[in-house]
Amino acid sequence: MTRPGRLATNAVIVLCLGLQLAGFGGNVAFPFVPYDMYRKAIPPGPIAISRTRLWGTTLAGERVRFRRPESLGIPSKGFRRKFIEPIAAGSEAVARELANLANRDRDDPIIRIEVRTKRTELVDGNIEEAPPQVLTFEVPVT
């Protein structure tokens, strides 16, 4: 390696180390990112989670689960905020918007949206589930 080549390599090393260290402070330059997953502490108390799932029923009677929002062109975090939370709160307009979005690529259109919210708790190492809350929204086929 020539001297300028070695200098350039040294610069790359320092730059990469610097960017990775800068990631400790937050997003600086993708792909040098903060590894901040699972960072929140959970205080002592009952260990329970609330799980919400969206299902669609098609005109032919098939049940489909909205599992991979990216296949609808929506990032997973945005999907929760934009669709799951409003629909679970009872928004019929958002349920129809979701069905219309999914129906763009479907020959067998979705005519019903169902949201199931289930609270699950850890009791003595066992799962205890409360009966699910179910909301259903009819979607007119256009």
Next chain:
Amino acid sequence: MEPQPSILMRTASAWNRFWYPPSTGLSLAVARIVVVGSTLLFFTLPMRPQLKFIAENEQFVQPRLFVTLVAQVIPEQVIRTPEFITGAYISYWIAGVLTLVGLFTRPAAAAFGLTSLFLVAHKGSYGEWHHPQTLITIFFLLLPLADSGRRLSLDAWRHNRRQRWKGFLGPSTLTPDTVWTLRLMQWMIALAYASAAFWKMSVGGLDWLNGYTLQTYLFQAAVQKDATIALWLSGQFALCVVLSYLTILFEGGFVTGMLWRRVIPLWLAIGASFHLGLYFGRNGSHTFFSWVVLYLVFVDFDRVAAFFSGSTADGDQ
């Protein structure tokens, strides 16, 4: 009496010894083949969601730096077309296969690194990205900067055709110009773990070690992924307290392996168990494979080859 070298000279010398030790380039070549090959086979981002993101969003949600830079040269309206994304994928695959077999390795690796970064950053610009993709992308960006096609490549074979198939193995002479890439990736991995420990301690603080935190995360995984091991673990409070301490110890302590290299095998063994536990605990995840594939940058294949051939190791990684 000879004059003592200055501190600056000694530092430069230590720097060069660390980053530029002699090697035949075998380790980098093996890392090139395994990491590129496994990425092409298992970790390539599917194209369909990228096309859906274009169709369903009028603009980037959160443009990543590289996409912003590309948009300075190519208008965003052009980038956000199915034709451009399809072209990027075709380039990615052609460059990836050429890098894998080591044909025109440096330009191919440069194209592969840039297209990989573009595809990850493009998806990330709509808010969808995952941590394992980032480290592998950094590795691909470093590949063209060193001679990763020196060994185990069609380029090596082209330069040594007289040796027939043995030409593919490339020269076994030593060069100081390949190991720095692997050492830099080792640091990237160590700093990524340190970052994970740092965020847990700076946001969660000592409460992160209370056992309930890990119990809850495991319980979430157990319920969401129907993972029986995670469910069992989430019910073991004392074990979760111990595992919480071990997690922070591992993530924060891994970097010591970079300073005292003899302990690296220990950290790698703990790390592999850690990721294996996550894999089975969460009922399967690509995260395990992509991290463990990257562990390959810690293996000195010159020593491995020397061990099997019964000779002295040439390299030093």
